[in-house]
Amino acid sequence: MKGEYYKTKESVDDYILLANDVNGKQLINKLEKVLLANSILLEIGSGPGSDWKILNKSYQVTGSDNSKEFLNHLGAAYPDGEFLELDAVTLTTNKKFDGIYSNKVLHHLKDNKLVDSLRRQYEILNPQGIVCHSFWKGEGSENFKGLFVNYHNEERISEFFSQDFEIISVQEYKEFEDSDSLLVIGKKSL
Numbered sequence: 001m002k003g004e005y006y007k008t009k010e011s012v013d014d015y016i017l018l019a020n021d022v023n024g025k026q027l028i029n030k031l032e033k034v035l036l037a038n039s040i041l042l043e044i045g046s047g048p049g050s051d052w053k054i055l056n057k058s059y060q061v062t063g064s065d066n067s068k069e070f071l072n073h074l075g076a077a078y079p080d081g082e083f084l085e086l087d088a089v090t091l092t093t094n095k096k097f098d099g100i101y102s103n104k105v106l107h108h109l110k111d112n113k114l115v116d117s118l119r120r121q122y123e124i125l126n127p128q129g130i131v132c133h134s135f136w137k138g139e140g141s142e143n144f145k146g147l148f149v150n151y152h153n154e155e156r157i158s159e160f161f162s163q164d165f166e167i168i169s170v171q172e173y174k175e176f177e178d179s180d181s182l183l184v185i186g187k188k189s190l
């Protein structure tokens with residue numbers, strides 16, 4: 001079962017049910033303060049599509065995921081949406097974006113892969129482009145349901161982002177418990 005969660009129909013159905021009442025509205029409100037309406041936005045790891053649906057009201061948003069099962073679900077649930085099969089690290093696309101957003105996706109990357117992902121995001125962003133990504137706050141890493149989960153604190157996550165981005169903010173927020181999460185917003189460095 002290692003690495004299968006998110007990849008099988010059963011686990012995707014399970015996740016969609018579990019995450020039914022949660023979405024990134026509070027994060028998207030923060031993104032909207034720094035990224036103009038109607039900008040071209042990429043969402044990495046759209047999963048069930050709850051955030052994609054909110055983002056789609058303000059932006060020209062392209063959803064994506066590296067799970068074919070989630071992509072099947074997204075295509076069926078939002079037939080007018082644009083969804084790409086993209087891995088968060090390689091981001092193999094010729095498109096350019098004004099912003100890149102993810103909610104609880106990049107914590108599945110080891111530190112060196114997160115740095116690679118941020119470098120690739122820099123390449124596919126237009127000048128002044130914005131990144132907005134959420135993480136679980138904490139120390140160390142673990143395996144959960146066969147998936148790698150990397151925890152970050154403000155200092156370490158700022159170091160990773162500041163290699164390619166001017167940090168606009170790193171804020172704690174509550175997903176399930178006080179201060180269990182971090183939202184990082186940055187602007188492409190010159």
Ligand SMILES: C[S@@+](CC[C@H](N)C(=O)[O-])C[C@H]1O[C@@H](n2cnc3c(N)ncnc32)[C@H](O)[C@@H]1O
Pocket residue numbers: 006019024044045046047048049050051064065066067070086087088089102103104105108
């Ligand atoms: C915890 S879920 C979050 C889904 C959605 N963003 C949400 O807030 O409900 C993680 C999502 O990231 C996707 N994912 C995990 N690793 C990925 C990677 N390396 N590249 C692209 N997507 C990835 C999974 O398939 C899943 O849809």
